[in-house]
Amino acid sequence: MTSIPQWFTLKGMNVKFWGVRGSIPHSLDTQNWVLHIEKIMADFFKSGYSKSEQIQQFIKSKSLAEIGGFGTATTCVEVSDGDNSILIDGGSGIKSKSDQSDYKGQKEFHILISHFHFDHIMGLPFFTPHFMKGYTIHYYSVHPETEDIIRSLFKKPTFPVAFEGLGAEIKFHSLKAHEKNQVNGFTVTPYKMDHPDLCFGFRVEKNNKVYAHAVDNEAVRLTKGALGVDAGLYENADLVYFDAQYEEADMQAKKGWGHGTCDRGFEICSNFGLKQILFAHHDPAFSIEDSWGQKKKASQAYEKKYSHLNLKWDFAYEGQTVKL
Numbered sequence: 001m002t003s004i005p006q007w008f009t010l011k012g013m014n015v016k017f018w019g020v021r022g023s024i025p026h027s028l029d030t031q032n033w034v035l036h037i038e039k040i041m042a043d044f045f046k047s048g049y050s051k052s053e054q055i056q057q058f059i060k061s062k063s064l065a066e067i068g069g070f071g072t073a074t075t076c077v078e079v080s081d082g083d084n085s086i087l088i089d090g091g092s093g094i095k096s097k098s099d100q101s102d103y104k105g106q107k108e109f110h111i112l113i114s115h116f117h118f119d120h121i122m123g124l125p126f127f128t129p130h131f132m133k134g135y136t137i138h139y140y141s142v143h144p145e146t147e148d149i150i151r152s153l154f155k156k157p158t159f160p161v162a163f164e165g166l167g168a169e170i171k172f173h174s175l176k177a178h179e180k181n182q183v184n185g186f187t188v189t190p191y192k193m194d195h196p197d198l199c200f201g202f203r204v205e206k207n208n209k210v211y212a213h214a215v216d217n218e219a220v221r222l223t224k225g226a227l228g229v230d231a232g233l234y235e236n237a238d239l240v241y242f243d244a245q246y247e248e249a250d251m252q253a254k255k256g257w258g259h260g261t262c263d264r265g266f267e268i269c270s271n272f273g274l275k276q277i278l279f280a281h282h283d284p285a286f287s288i289e290d291s292w293g294q295k296k297k298a299s300q301a302y303e304k305k306y307s308h309l310n311l312k313w314d315f316a317y318e319g320q321t322v323k324l
């Protein structure tokens with residue numbers, strides 16, 4: 001039995017985004033943070049505020065991402081039913097989960113691995129439950145080489161602690177692609193993504209809710225016909241978490257790089273009749289303002305072609321929770 005993290009409130013399905021960046025962790029450098037803070041301070045006064053007691057009121061009038069950006073850590077998502085949870089990938093965002101778990105008593109973790117690009121596994125050696133006796137970490141993946149690769153993360157000279165010296169018990173489980181697998185009480189079906197190295201998205205089901213995890217994904221296949229056996233990922237999904245690292249105008253140059261766009265996500269929602277999508281795997285080359293610029297372009301594309309869908313859509317930000 002695992003403990004119940006703070007952000008769980010009711011039955012159904014809750015999704016928490018511990019890391020939403022793509023490819024490599026990225027924060028602004030010091031100088032650009034200062035420029036960003038300068039802009040926010042100017043906005044404070046332009047908005048008619050003048051006293052320090054009004055700071056909270058000003059912040060509440062903005063979205064969190066306007067003030068703090070969309071996040072710096074790479075991909076890690078947690079899906080919970082209120083009693084149990086599973087983690088999807090161990091990018092640098094898993095460190096925040098680790099920090100939280102250390103003192104909340106959760107002693108068993110279930111981690112799905114989509115593929116082995118660095119941004120999806122780089123946080124694993126820093127997930128502290130690995131080092132603690134009495135803890136158990138279960139890894140699940142379609143890839144048969146998963147155990148070898150996870151073992152290789154804990155190895156000198158790139159990491160000081162050997163796999164054999166880990167305090168926790170580590171267990172490896174195989175997932176079957178295109179089949180319903182049971183993972184800690186969740187039904188998980190892996191589907192193939194459009195990505196240069198074999199990568200799987202996950203359909204996660206519990207309590208009549210469906211979460212469709214679709215990064216890293218260029219989404220070259222957009223229709224049910226083109227997706228074929230992989231169309232099952234999106235059918236009746238309550239929330240799609242979708243790779244939008246790039247902008248459609250850049251896709252000619254970035255063809256084959258394995259990442260998608262907001263436009264492609266809208267198209268998927270249109271083709272499958274879906275109602276909610278969050279865009280992520282944010283481009284590490286983007287500043288906060290660049291990401292807001294990308295969002296503005298997505299908004300224009302949505303208004304022009306997809307507004308009839310009445311979609312609930314947004315950019316995911318680090319630390320965000322969504323209840324389904």
Ligand SMILES: [Zn+2]
Nearest residue numbers: 022023119216
């Ligand atoms: Zn990635």
Ligand SMILES: [Zn+2]
Nearest residue numbers: 115117195216
């Ligand atoms: Zn990748």
